[in-house]
Amino acid sequence: MGHIFLQATARSRAALAACLAVGTLVSSSHPSAAADNVSLFTEWVQDTQSPPGREDFFVDPILFAARGPVYAVLDVGTFARGLEVGGSWRDGRGSSYTTFLRRRQGGAIDDTAFEFGTAQKLRRIVGTLAGRLQWPDHPEENNVLLVPTVGAELYAGSYSFSAFRAILDPRSGAGVAFMLSHRIATRDAFLEGMLVPRTDGALNWSVRGRWRWFHAGYTREDDFDYSAIDRSVWMFGLQMDLDGDELGP
Numbered sequence: 001m002g003h004i005f006l007q008a009t010a011r012s013r014a015a016l017a018a019c020l021a022v023g024t025l026v027s028s029s030h031p032s033a034a035a036d037n038v039s040l041f042t043e044w045v046q047d048t049q050s051p052p053g054r055e056d057f058f059v060d061p062i063l064f065a066a067r068g069p070v071y072a073v074l075d076v077g078t079f080a081r082g083l084e085v086g087g088s089w090r091d092g093r094g095s096s097y098t099t100f101l102r103r104r105q106g107g108a109i110d111d112t113a114f115e116f117g118t119a120q121k122l123r124r125i126v127g128t129l130a131g132r133l134q135w136p137d138h139p140e141e142n143n144v145l146l147v148p149t150v151g152a153e154l155y156a157g158s159y160s161f162s163a164f165r166a167i168l169d170p171r172s173g174a175g176v177a178f179m180l181s182h183r184i185a186t187r188d189a190f191l192e193g194m195l196v197p198r199t200d201g202a203l204n205w206s207v208r209g210r211w212r213w214f215h216a217g218y219t220r221e222d223d224f225d226y227s228a229i230d231r232s233v234w235m236f237g238l239q240m241d242l243d244g245d246e247l248g249p
Contacts, residue, residue: 039064041215041237045079048230058108062237073102081107086115094121098130110137117149126153128165145170151179159185174226175199188212200226206233213238 045058060077073084086100095118102113117130132147151165165179181194189211196204200223208217215237224231 036067036242037065037239038242039215039237039239041235043077043079044234046232047224048232049228055108060107075104075107077107079108080104082109095119105137111135112137119153124155126155128152141171159183159187159190161185169226171226196221198226208235210239213240215239
């Protein structure tokens with residue numbers, strides 16, 4: 001099948017989640033956890049079994065900045081180069097509503113995406129629902145793709161939680177990816193493991209963590225983006241919280 005790299009979204013969103021280092025309920029229950037911050041990540045991507053002539057190594061520096069409910073992610077790398085701007089707002093019950101607009105161009109992907117989602121809080125459980133519209137510059141199927149996501153988070157403590165996401169890829173020959181993760185966390189540290197089984201039989205995984213300023217992680221993706229490509233991603237980053245209570249060493 002053709003490849004417009006819908007799954008590349010998971011890389012930028014994973015970096016964003018690692019920056020925040022909290023889940024939906026944590027950030028609503030603990031305002032200090034949703035601190036203003038500036039973060040710099042670098043991802044090193046190594047592909048194997050790539051088609052002849054295709055680049056198989058990418059380096060993506062990613063700058064993240066959050067101020068209040070608004071954030072921006074700037075990727076200046078060789079794979080997913082682009083800018084994402086978004087925000088998250090809460091109602092009186094602690095449920096949240098998020099949106100972002102992203103443009104990627106100049107790397108391995110050229111596309112535009114808009115997403116709107118909500119996370120509805122019910123005690124220690126949060127239900128999530130999102131829909132993303134994606135416009136590839138060079139479509140091989142539809143000009144516009146709708147990518148729905150549904151999921152839930154279950155909290156075991158003030159910061160630790162388990163999460164589930166199901167992401168439907170609308171392209172022919174693709175399917176559904178199920179993201180199953182568990183995070184053990186404190187205010188300024190976490191360790192998270194994730195399994196991503198897919199309906200085509202692939203089983204991918206990742207592990208990442210934070211300690212004070214420092215982030216690190218590794219992701220393994222077999223049959224990346226429903227192709228024959230196998231992908232390894234190493235990530236390292238630094239995060240500085242700007243809420244007046246810095247967490248550095």
